[in-house]
């Protein structure tokens with residue numbers, strides 16, 4: 001039995017489609033990522049799975065329970081960390097945790113084992129109001145609150161958005177520990193580096209699933225010869241690369257431009273260097289690079305756009 005299954009789920013808000021015939025299966029114990037930019041439909045899918053929103057069409061189950069028929073059962077097996085801060089700002093750390101335990105008719109003591117590692121980091125601040133915690137600490141407390149009733153499936157909506165790099169890293173380490181305890185985790189993120197930390201990911205755009213696969217398979221499926229190109233000035237570099245006759249696509253990627261060519265050629269880098277030097281760029285560095293998940297995502301997005 002899959003831990004999460006969506007079959008042809010569609011949902012619109014008025015004329016805005018937020019989910020378009022989404023079908024996905026997450027296996028028990030998997031760490032699965034929903035990857036997509038703002039507005040891709042990630043929150044909508046979480047709200048349908050947590051029984052807070054009804055789909056217009058399609059069916060969905062969590063731990064075998066139907067999201068419409070068995071909504072009460074789902075609320076007991078799911079731990080949900082919504083994207084927006086979900087805690088009571090005026091309650092202390094300890095009071096928040098006790099409150100969420102009480103809602104699920106359990107106690108912190110009864111389930112402490114599951115949250116111990118995370119809560120110990122919060123313990124020095126247990127009497128501080130949640131509203132006065134740092135972003136990383138709020139995130140840890142929200143995770144504790146989502147875990148306090150021992151869910152089998154954890155749904156985390158952009159848990160690391162707006163959180164510093166160290167806290168993000170710690171958070172992903174915690175997810176690895178929870179996965180090792182057999183908890184199924186579905187996590188959404190707009191960060192491509194976090195996609196690489198999932199076992200499988202679904203790439204989402206405008207309510208549609210573009211592809212579901214492992215991070216490795218996504219990287220390896222990239223079909224074009226790809227180069228990282230550097231020169232002193234990014235803007236004119238991008239303009240000249242886009243005008244290069246063999247360019248398939250070109251976009252800024254950190255401090256480089258990522259350029260894919262329509263054809264592979266052994267002397268492609270040398271020809272490109274000569275072309276850019278002729279356009280007055282200096283110093284020019286052209287190096288072949290392996291595609292990242294972001295490159296694959298960009299390529300899938302380009303396939304969605306009608307040709308100009």
Ligand SMILES: Nc1ncnc2c1ncn2[C@@H]1O[C@H](COP(=O)(O)OP(=O)(O)OP(=O)(O)O)[C@@H](O)[C@H]1O
Nearest residue numbers: 013016017018036037038039040041042043044045
């Ligand atoms: N309550 C609502 N009323 C109208 N439109 C909505 C509502 N909620 C979401 N939308 C729209 O539905 C689409 C999907 O939104 P959703 O919040 O599910 O995406 P998301 O990937 O979670 O992005 P974000 O990180 O911005 O929340 C977007 O176009 C959004 O503007």
